[in-house]
Amino acid sequence: MNESLNPAKRSAYGADQQGLICGYAFGRDGVGHTVEAHQAVELLAARTAGDGFVWLHFNLGQVSTEKWLRQHLALSDVFYETLREASRSTRVELDDGTLVAVLNDVHYDFSFEPSDISTLWISASESLIVTARLQPLRSVDRLRDAVRRGAPIASSVALLVHLMHDQGDVLANIVRQVTARIDTIEDKLLAGRLESKRADLGVSRRLLVRLQRLLAPEPAALFRLLKKPPVWISDSDIEDLHQSSEEFNVALSDMAALQERIKLLQEEIAGRVAEANNRSLYVLTIVTVLALPINILAGLFGMNVGGIPLADHPAGFWIVVAIIVSFTAIAAWIVFSKDRD
Numbered sequence: 001m002n003e004s005l006n007p008a009k010r011s012a013y014g015a016d017q018q019g020l021i022c023g024y025a026f027g028r029d030g031v032g033h034t035v036e037a038h039q040a041v042e043l044l045a046a047r048t049a050g051d052g053f054v055w056l057h058f059n060l061g062q063v064s065t066e067k068w069l070r071q072h073l074a075l076s077d078v079f080y081e082t083l084r085e086a087s088r089s090t091r092v093e094l095d096d097g098t099l100v101a102v103l104n105d106v107h108y109d110f111s112f113e114p115s116d117i118s119t120l121w122i123s124a125s126e127s128l129i130v131t132a133r134l135q136p137l138r139s140v141d142r143l144r145d146a147v148r149r150g151a152p153i154a155s156s157v158a159l160l161v162h163l164m165h166d167q168g169d170v171l172a173n174i175v176r177q178v179t180a181r182i183d184t185i186e187d188k189l190l191a192g193r194l195e196s197k198r199a200d201l202g203v204s205r206r207l208l209v210r211l212q213r214l215l216a217p218e219p220a221a222l223f224r225l226l227k228k229p230p231v232w233i234s235d236s237d238i239e240d241l242h243q244s245s246e247e248f249n250v251a252l253s254d255m256a257a258l259q260e261r262i263k264l265l266q267e268e269i270a271g272r273v274a275e276a277n278n279r280s281l282y283v284l285t286i287v288t289v290l291a292l293p294i295n296i297l298a299g300l301f302g303m304n305v306g307g308i309p310l311a312d313h314p315a316g317f318w319i320v321v322a323i324i325v326s327f328t329a330i331a332a333w334i335v336f337s338k339d340r341d
Helices: 037-046 064-072 077-082 138-148 156-191 198-215 219-227 235-301 316-340
Strands: 020-026 033-034 053-057 091-095 100-107 117-124 128-133
Touching: 020 037, 037 053, 037 064, 037 077, 053 064, 053 117, 053 138, 053 156, 077 091, 077 100, 091 219, 100 138, 100 156, 117 156, 128 156, 138 156, 138 235, 156 198, 156 235, 219 316, 235 316
Parallel strands: 053 128
Antiparallel strands: 020 033, 020 053, 091 100, 100 117, 117 128
């Protein structure tokens, strides 16, 4: 079942009294089986090295979640500190033999808004991996679907890598969809029938900037982990973790190139808008200049004073019209000759 089945209750959907959304126990074969919170605690107490691991996914929007975690699970203090940090950039670091990770992902009902990005906090040891979030996330939902289908996951680090791969796939899909939207706008621009405003490009650019800032892994912490991993992490898991970070870097470089493309389109649209405004202002100026002679003469002859010339002349009206036409023609000749220059 999707975490976002009911949007009105999406932050608490499926969580029990302890805030547990889902729990799985993985045996030696790597296949996950559903467990409740109390069952997970009992399994962890009885497990030995090589017996597999337990994955518990929590909803931090529930008040009792952190209290239960502190009472029943021996998690790193760094994990609890990261829950309150203002900086939520993506990173994976090692603290006393435990991996503490901060991943950012899009909401399940992602609508291409920069605000539709939330954080997933992770604590991973040899026998336990805990994930916690405030909003339903796409990568976690994909991971749950894979576990329910029976996908084998050999270790807690393999589950973390699987989660990072899913997050990378979600990111690549976002880049693909944003690219399609930009292609459509660019085709309209080249065809001369641009209907979208620069604000549409601005939203996409802000989204990519926020994704790039939050999803770019901090290189220093990851480098230290890959250089000196804990003894319980296998070489294959380290290699997979390194590969997942490389996939992130490729996606981030694509995002940077797409941002530059959006910037060029914004400049092109701004140039065309400025050109259209200048053309409209030029036409308005010409109309004003051409209407100047008739406005001046109409103002002079409209004064109710004595001595108005040609007032008693039988052809006075046509003489005034001729004067106006002559001055208008001279003004038009001056304006258009400068335009040709």
